[in-house]
Amino acid sequence: MNKVVLVTGANSGIGLALCERLLSQDTEGLQLCLACRNMRRAQAARSALLTSHPAAQVALLQMDTSSISSVITAAQEVKLRYNRLDYLYLNAGIMPNPQFDVEAFFKGLFSSNVITMFATGEGILQQKDCVNADGLREVFATNLFGHFLLAVAFSSVMAQIRELEPVLCHAGRTSQLIWTSSSNAHRSAFNLDDIQHQRGTQPYSSSKYASDLLSLALNTHFNKQGLYSSVICPGFVMTNLTFGILPSFPAFLWSLLMPVFWLIRLFTNTFTLTPYNGAEALFWLFKQKPELLDPQAKYHSLTSGLGNNYTQPRKMDIDLETSEALYERLLQLESEVREKLKEKQKESQHAHSPAGPGSS
Structure with a gap:
């Protein structure tokens, strides 16, 4: 039986690399759906995938995870197209207006925290968030809340039927939610009393830590129904998001930095660098039995100094009480x-x- 796989943010970067890897393994037994905000880029991605895999089943779905109405409409469309989902990769994400703290960077170069700084961006990245048309913080809505609506939010409060739950929780089968988190997901950036991160300067970190918490809560509520949630970290990958951190850097400077990044890989295997390598954990989870996975582990894409890819679970800095509290607040919101x-x-x-x- 064909496996149905939906990937958000699939038109570039890690999402597109995952799609390529999935199709390279199996084109006949896979129904792949690219859920993207920009349909022009989505069509280009689909064409590229079909060029490499002419027999593949690749569909497109217009969805902007920052828009409530867009997510609701997309979820309804999914239920019309498919009688189930086997894998839902919650991969779309943004880091708008990243500010690179040059002073903190050079201080970090001469500290014992230098490897951690390079691997996670801790202490050197800040972002300026904004409010979207729904009155929500844009990073929170795009990275977390839109995905929450897609996966578990109620489609009808009266009927108590969730957006994709009837599709995901198919009788006799297991389904997987797989979140693309980050090594930048820090507990220190998250505040349960400010889940949209309105008062902070690290909305990306906050949203990714929240996705770690939410994944645990989803397992608590839905494992008995055959729905399992996992979290991955792609490592340090050169994508559009990464290039956006230093948008003023000329191309030749990035070329000069790449050998430095390759050198750093000798000391930290989190420098996966390419989208193909960064998608390693996403691809690895596709081949696992979800009921055997650790709900409190984040599965890291890692690349050795010799360029070998592998996946490694690492315990997340999360707890059940906070995860449940976040889940309840998201339901309320x-x-x-x-x-x-x-x-x-x-x-x-x-x-x-x-x-x-009588009107005129």
Whole structure:
């Protein structure tokens, strides 16, 4: 039976590399769906995949994880297209307006924390977040909340039916949620009383730590139904997100830095560098039995100094109490934003309704 795989943020970087690796293993037994915000780029990615794998089944789905209405519409479309999902890769993510702290960087070069600094960006990256059209913080909405809605949010509060749960929790089969987290996911950046990170300067780190917590909560609630959640870390990968950290760097400077990065790999295997290597843990999880995985482990893509790829589980700095509290707050927020969305739809319908008798 064909396996149905949906990947968010699949038009470039690690998401696209994962799709290529999946199709390289199996083109006949796989239905692949690329869920992307930019359909022009998604079509280009699909064409590239089909050029390499002409017999592959590759579909497109328009979805912007930062938009509540877009996610709800996409989830409904998935339920119409497929009677189940075997794998849902929650990979889309942004780090807008990253600010590189040059002073902290040079201080870190001469400290005992230098390897950690390079591997995780700790202490040298800050971001300026903004509010989206739904009134939510953009990083929180894109990296965490949109994926939460897609995977587990209620499609109907009255019916208690979740967006993709009837599709994911298919009788007699297991399904996997797989989150792309980060080594930049730090407990210190996350505040349970400020889950959207409105008062901080590390919204990316906060959102990724929240995804680690949420994965644990999802396992607590849905393992008995055959739905399992896992978290991966792709390592330090050269993607558009990485290049966006230092957008003013000329191309030749990046070329000069690459040998340095290769050298650093001799000391830390987290420098995977290429999207293909970074997708190692995502691909590895595809081949595992989810019920045998550790729900409190983050599965790291690692590359040795000799260029060999492998996956290694490492315990996450998370706890059940905080994960459950976050889950409950996200459910509450989901209820609030759905209510606001309904009100907007009613106002829009009223504004576009025909004028009544006697009006001029």
